[in-house]
Amino acid sequence: MVFSTYFGNYNRRLLKNVSLVLVPVISVSYLSIKKKSSLSNIQAESSGLPPFKVQYLIIGSGPTAYSALRTIRYLEPSSKVLIATDSKYLPYERYPLNMEAWFTDNFSETFEYESRFQASNKFLFFQPESFYLSPTDLESADEYGAQALLLKHKFSQIDPEKHLARLENGDSVQYEKCLLALGSKTPTLPTKIPASLKKKFHVLDNLDDFHSLTESLANCSHIGIIGDNLKAVEFATCQSLIFNNEVKRKVTLTCSGKFLADYLPQIVIDWLKPEIEKLGVKIIENAKVGNLVVSNQSGKLKLNFGTESFCCDNVVSMLPRIANSELAKNSALETDSDNLDTIVTDSTLKVRSDLYAAGSCVSVYHPMFRSRLSFDFPDHSVMSGRWAALNMIGKVMPYFKLPRHFADFGDDLGFDGVGLIDPKLETQVYFAHRSKTEQNENTADTELENTETLESKVDSKSTEIEAGNVTDKEEIETNQEYTNMESKTTQNQNPTASTEVEEKSNIDDDPIASCAVVYIKDGVVVGVVTLGSFGRMFIAENMISRKVKSEDVYEFVPLLLTTKFSIRKPSDEDEDGMF
Known part of the structure; x- marks a missing residue:
């Protein structure tokens, strides 16, 4: 039952019981991470790791790597799995660093945060130190198998023909099956930044970035955020709700084009943008990063985009992330330069013989949409890791999971989507008024x-x-x-819906509570987005898998716009009555 701690929101009653036993153990373990500087009991000697052979090698330590480990160990109890990473931390979940961690007291000490999806708190790290063996002890594990962890070691090349993974220190690891779960990173800003001002520019890719950013923003009164994706908007709304010395922090979000123009049609943006600005986020559109000029003005950063300029204390870059594909390029593996440098795989997430890739670093062929897709979302990271593990152990199955998008824009306003989200497609927009x-x-x-x-x-x-x-x-x-x-x-129970555009006076008199956007391709539904109503994606997935025709969408709209059971967060009483 140890593995149930990560996927607890699928069985919250089970997690509630398990957490009572695991909390003291994991808390002590995580506190020890901060006190220890080397984690000598779970990392190899600095002089180098002797060559050895492993059954399953997973390169990476994010949700994709842990999801694959969990699946392999569950379906093959006798398997021996090695997770290898250049990180100094145990495998942990990255996504809470964008929002939940900022609203949790003493997060840097306890690594415990209040999850938005369930009533009980969660821990950032998937498992304690004692869960992993030393790499040198993996070969001598008994018939029940084991999992080991190798930290602070970076791979430089993969030889698929010889089934060999080479480390930068000259050592190598021979594998039977290998999974590349390399993740992604924020690209460098394409502008020249003075050396004296570089310390005020930040990214948020990992736990070290979070600690550095927390210290820099401790006394920050105005923060600038560069990016127009869902993560950037979510981070902006999160920071706008944080108070410093009882003074609300000013937040400016710059977009290279129109606000969320890559996700939503214009009629929805016209409604959503003022709602975000009400939360205290100033939005500057058409701020091209290539035109950015950085200067120092009275101790503050001055960002000049040509048509717009403003001053702030710190800047966080949240440009669209690119894949960590250096290892793939050094190994002569195919990458998609037109799709964020992702690693090219087939529909089963296979790259070469016995070599697989999953997570935000891959471009996978999706059999349902008959096109190559890549995603940087937690749901895709977890599910693609699970699918890759199934294919690695011989249960061949194409990756047909629908991509899931979600972000929080405040207490009662959030983005929840599934499928192909492209406003260039034919769209149907439905609004539900508050009254x-x-x-x-x-x-x-x-x-x-x-x-x-x-x-x-x-x-x-x-x-x-x-x-x-x-x-x-x-x-x-x-x-x-x-x-x-x-x-x-x-x-x-059978209300009707209309796609007619409301007059602005009616919208002002009767505010909109929720919105649904349906994306149509070749006459059938391929994507759905809801704003203001969470927990409706099982309906949307059903619409896409059943290939609902455009003229039949109205039958599902009342279910998509339901808000009664999605506004508030689940409580302990809800957990007791779930089953």
């Missing part, structure tokens, strides 16, 4: 109360009927009343 949403929820509550009252009445009548105290006429009237209530409830 209509509240009316539907109140109607549903009233109907539920009426139904419960009527059911209680029918149960009481049934008891009297069995006792022989009710006439046949009264029995018929009771059954007819219950039938009429069921018919009325069924009619109210």
Whole structure:
């Protein structure tokens, strides 16, 4: 049951019970990470690692690597797996560093954060130190198999023909099956930055970047963020809610083009942009990074994009991430230069014989969309690692998982999408106004109360009927009343939707509560995005897999726009009543 700690939101009751046992052990282990500088018990000697052979070699230490390890060890209990990375940290989850970690007290000491997806807290690291063996002890493991971890060692080349992975220190590791889970990184800004100002420019790729950025932003009153992707917008809204000495932090977000123009049609942007600005984020559009000129003005950074300029204390670059493909290029593996330098794989995530790649560093052929796709999202990292592991152990299966996109833009506003998200495709946009949403929820509550009252009445009548105290006429009237209530409830569960554009005056008088965008290609649904309503993606995935036609989309819209069960975060009471 140790592996259930990472995928806990699929079985939250199980995680709730397990965490009571694991919390003290993991907390002590993580605190020891900060106190120890070398982690000598789980890393090889600095002089070099002697050559040895492993059954499964996983290069990388992110969610993709851990997901693959978990799958292999579960399906092949006798397997021996080595995770090798140039990082100094145990395998951990990167995505919480973008938002959750900033709202958690003492995160740098406990590595514990409040998850947005479940009521209980989670730990950043997947497993404690004791979970991994030393690499030299892996070969001598018993018939039940084991997993080992090699830290602070970087691979320089892969030889697929000889099944050999070479380290930079000259040593090598021979493998039977190998997985490249190299991840991605933020590219360097294409502008010249004075040496005296470089310390004020940051990225957020790993835990070291988080610690450095936390120190720099401790007394920061104005932060500039460069990027127009979902992660940049989420980070901007997160920072706008942080107070320094009871003064709200100013946040400026610069976009190279229109705000979120790569995800949403213009009509949705016209509604969403003011909502983001209400949270305290100033948005500057058409700020080309290539035109950026950096200078020092009275101790502050001055960013001049030509048409727009502003001053700030620190800058965080969140440009579209590129794949860590140096190892693939040094090994003469095929990369896609037109797609963020990702590693090219087939539909089974295979690169060469017994060599696979997964996560945000790959460009995989998707059989459902019949095109090559790459994604930098946590859901894809986890699921592609699982799929690669299945193919590595011989259960050949093409990667048909639909890509999932999500980001939080505040308490009641978030981006949740699945499939092909491209505003250049044909789109259908649906809005749900706040008054209509509240009316539907109140109607549903009233109907539920009426139904419960009527059911209680029918149960009481049934008891009297069995006792022989009710006439046949009264029995018929009771059954007819219950039938009429069921018919009325069924009619109210089929609301209609319209794609007509609302007048601006109507939007101001009746604010929009949620929005759904449906992307159409060749007459069928290929992607869905919801804003303001979480937990609807299982419906969207069903629409895409069933290839719902464009004229039938309206039947699913009321389900996509439901907000009653998605506004608030789950609580402990919800967990007790899940099953």
